[in-house]
Amino acid sequence: MDPQVLVIFGASGDLAQRKLIPALYHLYKGQFLPEHFAVLGVSRTDYSDEAFRKEVFLENPHLGDSGKEEGFARMLFYQSIDTLDSADYEKVRKRLEEIDENRKTGGNYIFYLSVPPSLYTKIPAFLSEHGLNDKEKGWKRLVIEKPFGYDRNSAGELNHSLQQYFHEDQIYRIDHYLGKETVQNLLVTRFANGIFEPLWNRNYVHHIEITAAENIGVGKRGGYYDHSGALRDMVQNHLLQVVAHVAMEPPTTADAASIRSEKLKLFQSLRPIGESEVEKFAIRGQYIGASIDGQRVPGYREEEGVDKNSTTETYVALKFFIDNWRWADVPFYIRTGKRLPTKATEIVVYFKSPPHHLFRSELDLMNMNNQLIIRVQPDEGILLKFGMKVPGAGFKVKNVGMDFHYSDLTNATVPEAYQRLIIDVMKGDATLYARGDSVEVAWKFVDPILHAWKNQENIKLYGYPAGTWGPEVANKLIDGDNVSWRNPCSNLTDSSDYRLL
Numbered sequence: 001m002d003p004q005v006l007v008i009f010g011a012s013g014d015l016a017q018r019k020l021i022p023a024l025y026h027l028y029k030g031q032f033l034p035e036h037f038a039v040l041g042v043s044r045t046d047y048s049d050e051a052f053r054k055e056v057f058l059e060n061p062h063l064g065d066s067g068k069e070e071g072f073a074r075m076l077f078y079q080s081i082d083t084l085d086s087a088d089y090e091k092v093r094k095r096l097e098e099i100d101e102n103r104k105t106g107g108n109y110i111f112y113l114s115v116p117p118s119l120y121t122k123i124p125a126f127l128s129e130h131g132l133n134d135k136e137k138g139w140k141r142l143v144i145e146k147p148f149g150y151d152r153n154s155a156g157e158l159n160h161s162l163q164q165y166f167h168e169d170q171i172y173r174i175d176h177y178l179g180k181e182t183v184q185n186l187l188v189t190r191f192a193n194g195i196f197e198p199l200w201n202r203n204y205v206h207h208i209e210i211t212a213a214e215n216i217g218v219g220k221r222g223g224y225y226d227h228s229g230a231l232r233d234m235v236q237n238h239l240l241q242v243v244a245h246v247a248m249e250p251p252t253t254a255d256a257a258s259i260r261s262e263k264l265k266l267f268q269s270l271r272p273i274g275e276s277e278v279e280k281f282a283i284r285g286q287y288i289g290a291s292i293d294g295q296r297v298p299g300y301r302e303e304e305g306v307d308k309n310s311t312t313e314t315y316v317a318l319k320f321f322i323d324n325w326r327w328a329d330v331p332f333y334i335r336t337g338k339r340l341p342t343k344a345t346e347i348v349v350y351f352k353s354p355p356h357h358l359f360r361s362e363l364d365l366m367n368m369n370n371q372l373i374i375r376v377q378p379d380e381g382i383l384l385k386f387g388m389k390v391p392g393a394g395f396k397v398k399n400v401g402m403d404f405h406y407s408d409l410t411n412a413t414v415p416e417a418y419q420r421l422i423i424d425v426m427k428g429d430a431t432l433y434a435r436g437d438s439v440e441v442a443w444k445f446v447d448p449i450l451h452a453w454k455n456q457e458n459i460k461l462y463g464y465p466a467g468t469w470g471p472e473v474a475n476k477l478i479d480g481d482n483v484s485w486r487n488p489c490s491n492l493t494d495s496s497d498y499r500l501l
C-alpha cells in the first residue's frame, strides 16, 4: 500500500476515540497499515503529541488496558489549530511536510472530517488555499462523515461546494452500514451463488422487509436527533443503502464504478411517494415512557436536549415500490426505531406460496413459509425457512430452518465496519462509500415525506411505549391476510399506552 498520512480533523472528539483510533490500532496489530504511515490529529484542543497519544490511545477507555504497543503510539502526531482560521492551515501544511520527511509518507494525505457538518464546506476550502488538495505532490483524499446534507438541496449544495476543491473520485462519503460485513455479503449471497438469483424477482418474491431496530433511546444525542429524526438519521442513508444491496441489478464487474452505478439506477427506480400520499405509505412514531422489568424508561420528550413538545419521529415504517423490470409491484417494507425491544437488523425475503396447494389441510402453514432471513447484526448469519413433512402418517407439514451463523466459522471474526472503511480509503477503493449523485437521489426520495410531516399537521404521530415494536398501526401497512412484520422477539412491556401525540 502507498505510504500516507491520515489527517483527522476533530481528533479530540468522540468518534476518533470511540471508532477511528481503535480501528486503526486493530489494523496496526493485524499488520495491515502501510510501512510508512502516520496519523496527524488536528483539533482546537491544545495537546502535545505526547498528550494526544495518551488521550486517544494509551488511556482510551474503548481499547482495554493491556498490551498497548508503543510502535503504534509513535505513529500518532497532533497539531492544534483554529479550524475556522485559514492562516492556521499553514501549521498543518508545515507539520505534514515534517512528517513526510521523517516518516517517508510521500505527500499522500487522507483528510478525515470528523467534525460538525457546519465545517464540511469550510475545511476543504482552507485546505485548498494552502495547496493541500494539490494532487501533483502525492494523492489527496477527503472523507466526510454523515449527515451528508439535511435534505436534497443542502446535499446538492454540499456536493457542489466539495467538488470545487476535490474531484468526485477524491471524495469518500462514509456510510458505516456499507462497512458491515453482512451488508457486503448480500452481494456475495446474491451474485456468487446460482440458487438465489434466479428467484430474486417479482415472479417468486412476494415482498421484502427490512428492520433496523435499536433498544437504546437517544441518550445524550437528543440535541442532534431532535433536528434529525429517524428518517434522516437511518433511512435516507443506511437503510436505503441496504435496500440497494438487496435489490440492485448485478454489476458488470465488482469495482466501485459498476457497483455504484447500479445503486444509482436502483435509487432512480424508487417510485416517488407524493406529499399527498404520505399517510398511506409512511408511519411515524415516537417512544413514550414505560416500565420495563420494573424500571421506568423515559419517553423521548423527557430526554436531555429534546423539545418538550417535539414531534420528531423516533420510529418510521415505510412501504414503497421499485419501478423496474425485476421488482414491478413487489412491496418493500422498511422500518427503524429507537427503544424497540432489541437491537437487531435483518432482511426478510418472503417467497410466494406454491401455485397449487397440494396439502390442503395445511394451507395456513403453506402460506409463505419460504423465507430467507439475512441477519445483518447481531448474530450475523442467514436462515432459510421451508416446509418439511412431519414423519408419520399423512402429510403434515412443519416449518423448519437451515441456519448459518458467522460465529460458526473458525478463525473468522467479523471486523468492525470502520476498519474495513479505513483500509479501503487508504487503498483508494471507493466501492463502500456513497457517491454524490446517489446521495442526492436518495434525498429526493425522502424529501416529500419530510415536507409532508413538517407541513401537514393532520398527519398522525403515534406514541408507542418504550420496549414495544412501535405503533401497532404499522402492522396494517403490510398487505395480505395474517401477514405482519417479523419481530425477532416479543415486547418488553405490557404497556398498551399507544396514543396519538
Ligand code: BG6
Pocket (backbone or CB within 6 Å): 146, 214, 233, 234, 345
Ligand atoms: C448512526 C445513527 O448513523 O447509526 C445512530 O446516527 C444509530 O442514531 C446508529 O444509533 C446505528 O448504527 P449501528 O451500527 O449500531 O446499527
